[in-house]
Amino acid sequence: xxxxxxxxxxxxxxxxxxxxxxxxxxxxxxxxxxxxxxxxxxxxxxxxxxxxxxxxxxxxxxxxxxxxxxxxxxxxxxxxxxxxxxxxxxxxxxxxxxxxxxxxxxxxxxxx
Amino acid sequence: xxxxxxxxxxxxxxxxxxxxxxxxxxxxxxxxxxxxxxxxxxxxxxxxxxxxxxxxxxxxxxxxxxxxxxxxxxxxxxxxxxxxxxxxxxxxxxxxxxxxxxxxxxxx
Numbered sequence: 001x002x003x004x005x006x007x008x009x010x011x012x013x014x015x016x017x018x019x020x021x022x023x024x025x026x027x028x029x030x031x032x033x034x035x036x037x038x039x040x041x042x043x044x045x046x047x048x049x050x051x052x053x054x055x056x057x058x059x060x061x062x063x064x065x066x067x068x069x070x071x072x073x074x075x076x077x078x079x080x081x082x083x084x085x086x087x088x089x090x091x092x093x094x095x096x097x098x099x100x101x102x103x104x105x106x107x108x109x110x111x112x
Numbered sequence: 113x114x115x116x117x118x119x120x121x122x123x124x125x126x127x128x129x130x131x132x133x134x135x136x137x138x139x140x141x142x143x144x145x146x147x148x149x150x151x152x153x154x155x156x157x158x159x160x161x162x163x164x165x166x167x168x169x170x171x172x173x174x175x176x177x178x179x180x181x182x183x184x185x186x187x188x189x190x191x192x193x194x195x196x197x198x199x200x201x202x203x204x205x206x207x208x209x210x211x212x213x214x215x216x217x218x219x220x
Contacts, residue, residue: 042210048207055207097205098206
């Protein structure tokens with residue numbers, strides 16, 4: 001298996017623009033997680049899905065953030081409109097059990 | 113909710129042994145996991161303790177004491193490539209909360 005795949009790897013955008021991050025989980029994994037990592041706040045869980053259904057989105061910062069998982073092999077995290085404080089590395093992870101998660105390479109987002 | 117505390121930085125010499133501690137407070141407990149993250153990389157799973165005691169995987173071992181809400185990661189025969197950040201994590205059966213991470217610097 002190729003592991004968790006994320007795209008793009010780097011994204012630079014201007015404030016106010018829409019940003020869409022993409023993730024392909026490992027086949028057979030029931031759980032998919034979206035995390036954000038910054039120096040100040042560490043690794044934060046934004047939202048997670050089980051069997052394509054959003055279970056807990058309490059970590060989503062605000063209404064500008066939304067996530068979807070239309071099928072078992074694809075998920076998106078959208079930020080609209082983006083702001084400079086959204087600059088971070090966004091990771092997608094998948095797993096069978098929560099304790100052993102497999103992370104993608106991440107998307108480094110810079111909002112200017 | 114969950115909160116986990118780790119030292120922010122640890123420095124050790126190549127070939128030595130280092131222990132990274134983690135204390136946690138949690139409303140529910142589903143074991144303690146450890147992850148490694150190199151600069152610019154993604155977190156990778158190292159170990160998991162569901163029960164008290166020591167789990168060994170090669171040069172790495174992880175220990176858990178549920179009565180003390182405490183665990184540690186033990187790295188033996190340190191190598192330069194072990195320089196990275198190490199995170200403990202706990203949570204429920206479906207999601208994890210990560211600690212703030214310990215940055216390990218291995219020196220010659």
